[in-house]
Amino acid sequence: MFLTHFVISFIVSSFTIAVIMLIKKVFQRQLSAKWHYYLWFLLLIGLTLPFISSYLFNFVKYFHLLDVNQSNRISTSTIANGNQRFENNNWMQDFTVSVNRPNLDFPSNILAVIWIAGIIVMTVLTIYAWLKLKKIKSTTTCLKNKEILLLFDQCRQSLNISGRLIVGESPLVKSPMTFGLFKTYVVLPAHFDEWLSMKDIKYILLHELNHHKHNDIAANYLTVIYQILYWLNPLVWMAFREMRLDREIACDMAVLNSLDGPSYIEYGNTIIKFAARASETKNFTLANQLNGSKEQIKRRIKRIASFTKDTKLLKLKSVAIFMFVGLLVVSQVPFISAFADENNRYDFKSNRTVNEDLSHYFAGYDGSFVLYDMKANQYHIYNENQSKLRVSPDSTYKIYSALFGLESDAITSENSTMNWNGIHYPYESWNRDQNLSTAMKNSVTWYFQDLDKRTRLDRLQAYFNQIGYGNRNLSEGITQYWLESSLKISPIEQVQLLKAFYTNQFGFKAKNIQTIKDAIKLEEKNGSLLSGKTGTGMVNNKNINGWFIGYVETKDNTYFFATNIQKEDNANGSIAAQITLSILRDKGIY
Numbered sequence: 001m002f003l004t005h006f007v008i009s010f011i012v013s014s015f016t017i018a019v020i021m022l023i024k025k026v027f028q029r030q031l032s033a034k035w036h037y038y039l040w041f042l043l044l045i046g047l048t049l050p051f052i053s054s055y056l057f058n059f060v061k062y063f064h065l066l067d068v069n070q071s072n073r074i075s076t077s078t079i080a081n082g083n084q085r086f087e088n089n090n091w092m093q094d095f096t097v098s099v100n101r102p103n104l105d106f107p108s109n110i111l112a113v114i115w116i117a118g119i120i121v122m123t124v125l126t127i128y129a130w131l132k133l134k135k136i137k138s139t140t141t142c143l144k145n146k147e148i149l150l151l152f153d154q155c156r157q158s159l160n161i162s163g164r165l166i167v168g169e170s171p172l173v174k175s176p177m178t179f180g181l182f183k184t185y186v187v188l189p190a191h192f193d194e195w196l197s198m199k200d201i202k203y204i205l206l207h208e209l210n211h212h213k214h215n216d217i218a219a220n221y222l223t224v225i226y227q228i229l230y231w232l233n234p235l236v237w238m239a240f241r242e243m244r245l246d247r248e249i250a251c252d253m254a255v256l257n258s259l260d261g262p263s264y265i266e267y268g269n270t271i272i273k274f275a276a277r278a279s280e281t282k283n284f285t286l287a288n289q290l291n292g293s294k295e296q297i298k299r300r301i302k303r304i305a306s307f308t309k310d311t312k313l314l315k316l317k318s319v320a321i322f323m324f325v326g327l328l329v330v331s332q333v334p335f336i337s338a339f340a341d342e343n344n345r346y347d348f349k350s351n352r353t354v355n356e357d358l359s360h361y362f363a364g365y366d367g368s369f370v371l372y373d374m375k376a377n378q379y380h381i382y383n384e385n386q387s388k389l390r391v392s393p394d395s396t397y398k399i400y401s402a403l404f405g406l407e408s409d410a411i412t413s414e415n416s417t418m419n420w421n422g423i424h425y426p427y428e429s430w431n432r433d434q435n436l437s438t439a440m441k442n443s444v445t446w447y448f449q450d451l452d453k454r455t456r457l458d459r460l461q462a463y464f465n466q467i468g469y470g471n472r473n474l475s476e477g478i479t480q481y482w483l484e485s486s487l488k489i490s491p492i493e494q495v496q497l498l499k500a501f502y503t504n505q506f507g508f509k510a511k512n513i514q515t516i517k518d519a520i521k522l523e524e525k526n527g528s529l530l531s532g533k534t535g536t537g538m539v540n541n542k543n544i545n546g547w548f549i550g551y552v553e554t555k556d557n558t559y560f561f562a563t564n565i566q567k568e569d570n571a572n573g574s575i576a577a578q579i580t581l582s583i584l585r586d587k588g589i590y
Contacts, residue, residue, distance in 0.1 A: 006111060009050040010233055012332055016046030017239045019328050027321050032310045033246070033253040033303065035318035039325060040243035041219075046329045047226045047236075049336055095427055095443035096395065096536040096543075096572070099483045115232060122228040129285040133179050140168040140187050148193060148201060152186075155205045158258060159213050167205075175274055175291035178208045181217060195277075200270045203255060203263075204290060210254045211288040216247055224285055245296050247288070249303050256307050268304040271297065344390045344471070346490040350379055358382035361579050365546075367565035369583060370491045372499060375557040381492070390470050390488035391564065394535035395443045395573070396547045397482040399501070399516060401452055402436055404463040406512035410454035411436060413515040418447055440519040443534070449479045467497060467506055484537045484545065494549045494562035502551060502558065520550065528590050529553040532561075534573025542569040546576035552590045559589050 020039050024031065031039070143149055152167050166183065171190040178186050186208045193201065211217065223240050230236040252271075256264050274290055275297045291297070358369055359382070368387035371380040381387050405411045411418075416436035424431055429442040439447035452460060457478045464472045470489030474481040481487045489497075500506060504513050522530045532550015536543055549562040563580040565571045584590040 005050065006115070006232075008336055009047075009230065012050050012336060013043075013047055013230055013233050014235050015332065016043050016329055017235045019325060020239070021242075023321060023325050027317075030314070030317040031321060032314050032318045033250045034310075035322055037243070037246040037250040038322060040239070040246060042322075042325055042329045043239055043243070044222060044226060045326075046332065047230060049329075049332060095430070095445075096538045097426070097445055097483075099480070099485070099539055118231045119228055122231050126224055126228065126285060133286055136170050136172045136187060137180075137185060139172050140166075140170040140185065142166065142168045143188075145193055147198070151198065151202055152205055155202065155209055159206070159209050161209055161213055165209075165212065174277070175289045176204050176208055177287040177289045178211045179217060179287035181221065184212050184217065186212075196270075196273070199266060200273065203267050203270045206255045206258060207251055207290055208288070210251045210258075211247075214251070214254070216251070216288050219247070220244075220286060220288060245292070245299065248290075248292065248296070249300055251288075252300055252304055253307065256304070257309060264304050264307040268301050271300060271304070344488060346388045346390060346470075346493050348384075348388050348490075348492045352377055353379040353381055353384075355384055356380055356382050358583060361583055362565065365565040365567050365571060365575075365579075367563065367576075367579070368491050369580070370495045370562045371583075371587075372495050372560040373557065374499065374559065379492075379495075386564075387491045390490045390493075391545055391566070392484045392537050393470070393482055393487060393489050393494075394484065394537045394545060394547055395445075396494065396533050396535040396549050397487065398440060398443065398448050399520060399533050400463070400467070400469065400497075401448045401455075401460075401482075402440065402519065403501070403508065403512060403516050404460060405451045405455050406515060407463070407508055408455045408459050410451060413511060418450055421446060421450075436515070437519050440533070445483075452478050467500065469493075469497065484539050491549075491562040491564045494547075495560045498549060498551055498560045498562070502560070522550070525590065527555055530590055532577075534577055536572040536574075543572040544568060546571040546573050548573055548576040548580045552584060554589070559584075 020043055024036060024039060143152075149167070156162075156165070164183065165186060167186045167188075169188045169190050169192060173187055173189050176186070176188050176192075178184060186205070188204070196204070223243060227236060227240055252267070256267060259267070271290070275294070292300075361369070362382075366386065368383040368389075369381070370387050372378070373380065402411075406413065418434055418439075420431060420433050423446070425446070427442065429438075430444050430446065434442075434444050434447045438444070457474060460478070461472070461474055464474065464487075470487060470493055473486040473488065476486040501513065501516070504510065517531065520531045520533055522532055524530070530550065530552055532548060535545075535547035535549075537545030544566060546565040547563070551558055551560045561580060561584070563576045563583075565576050565579065581590070
């Protein structure tokens with residue numbers, strides 16, 4: 001959802017800016033002017049992180065799912081080869097309760113529209129700024145004063161700058177500026193040589209050439225791009241304003257470092273001359289300008305007045321502080337990944353996997369099917385991408401809720417009865433006392449909520465951690481975490497856990513394992529036994545998530561399966577069960 005990505009970007013950008021501003025203030029005297037400026041490049045990294053960690057991943061996922069979903073869009077009148085849907089058996093009946101969740105699609109869409117509109121406006125303004133530079137370029141005439149051209153070449157040589165640079169003057173500029181990505185222009189105000197001394201001109205040329213030497217023009221374009229993308233965050237505007245000022249100060253210090261003797265007074269006076277002459281200088285977004293606002297000029301003059309050459313110790317401190325802040329910025333990557341994807345994908349790798357096209361069974365649904373053949377030690381998967389996607393387990397979690405309740409002695413195999421709480425539920429079978437068998441059969445939500453309370457949240461968390469159940473997130477509370485909430489699991493993990501449960505890989509009491517196996521038995525046919533549990537996720541009275549997980553025991557093999565379907569409405573456990581039975585029947589398994 002756009003809203004999630006926006007929040008991530010806003011938090012990461014704001015946090016990065018806050019860290020940089022704090023470090024700059026605390027370690028102001030331990031950072032050289034150059035490294036004060038370089039710190040802002042860490043902001044560019046911070047602004048990039050949400051895109052490479054979230055947007056790129058989701059775009060790839062989106063296009064992959066789009067391709068899969070297009071292949072799934074077939075007529076909803078049949079399931080497979082004209083097979084009819086099964087009659088609703090008792091165990092297929094959907095027992096679920098609706099949970100209310102705020103619908104954030106509308107505000108998210110509105111925010112997206114505002115953001116895109118802002119980007120369009122900012123892009124238009126940037127194009128307008130580029131056109132103004134183009135006009136300046138067209139009015140720029142090359143310098144003819146041989147003495148100034150010689151001085152320009154001497155300044156270039158002193159800074160070891162090669163390549164083609166165009167130096168000229170234009171009536172459209174009031175302050176010296178440098179611009180141009182592929183061909184660099186150094187443009188001075190018209191008739192500047194009439195009121196500036198040769199020493200003033202030298203300082204100006206050194207300043208502008210230092211911008212070119214340190215690739216400040218490219219950096220300027222980068223900041224413009226990020227300012228367009230992050231235009232909604234006022235902190236980004238403030239940060240880039242500070243970055244531009246730090247760039248000018250770093251350039252001032254670079255000029256002073258390149259000069260012999262104490263020239264800072266004369267250099268400062270040159271800056272003041274332009275400030276006095278061009279007090280209302282226009283800001284050209286895509287160019288580096290010598291002049292600036294009164295406040296900026298004041299801060300620059302203060303730094304120039306206190307100029308001292310950088311010591312080795314100061315340089316070492318600056319590098320150490322830069323690396324420290326860099327680590328802080330990069331340390332946000334786990335947060336971004338967790339926030340963006342909420343640990344919602346399972347990293348599954350197996351050499352013994354057969355990918356199958358079963359799309360004709362999933363009529364009108366986004367879904368996946370996972371089958372594990374125990375004898376062949378092989379997975380059969382439809383829609384592997386979605387089979388790794390973690391979603392709410394809904395009532396399928398009750399298999400493990402019951403097991404954990406038995407393991408913690410909250411109930412026993414012999415005594416699992418709980419008294420009805422007197423609340424009238426929409427299903428008559430819920431409105432009576434329940435034991436584990438009836439509660440599992442009728443998927444009685446209140447029974448398992450009370451059972452979880454008896455087991456206690458800390459024990460549940462320990463058990464979920466022990467078996468590695470999905471994302472193991474119970475943060476939404478003991479009665480809600482499994483109801484389209486914080487706990488999520490993928491179809492592949494469902495199958496792997498069923499196999500681990502069936503073979504008791506986690507070392508639970510054998511009696512408790514058998515009790516759960518008995519509770520989830522569904523039906524027997526032709527010598528094969530079907531066991532499992534359905535689950536339905538209902539949000540705002542719409543069935544959006546359907547599960548059927550379980551296993552089939554035949555005479556010589558056991559097959560574990562998980563089917564998950566999703567849709568804006570009418571995706572429930574009974575339909576997931578019907579799809580599953582169709583697939584198992586056509587495979588000759590059940």
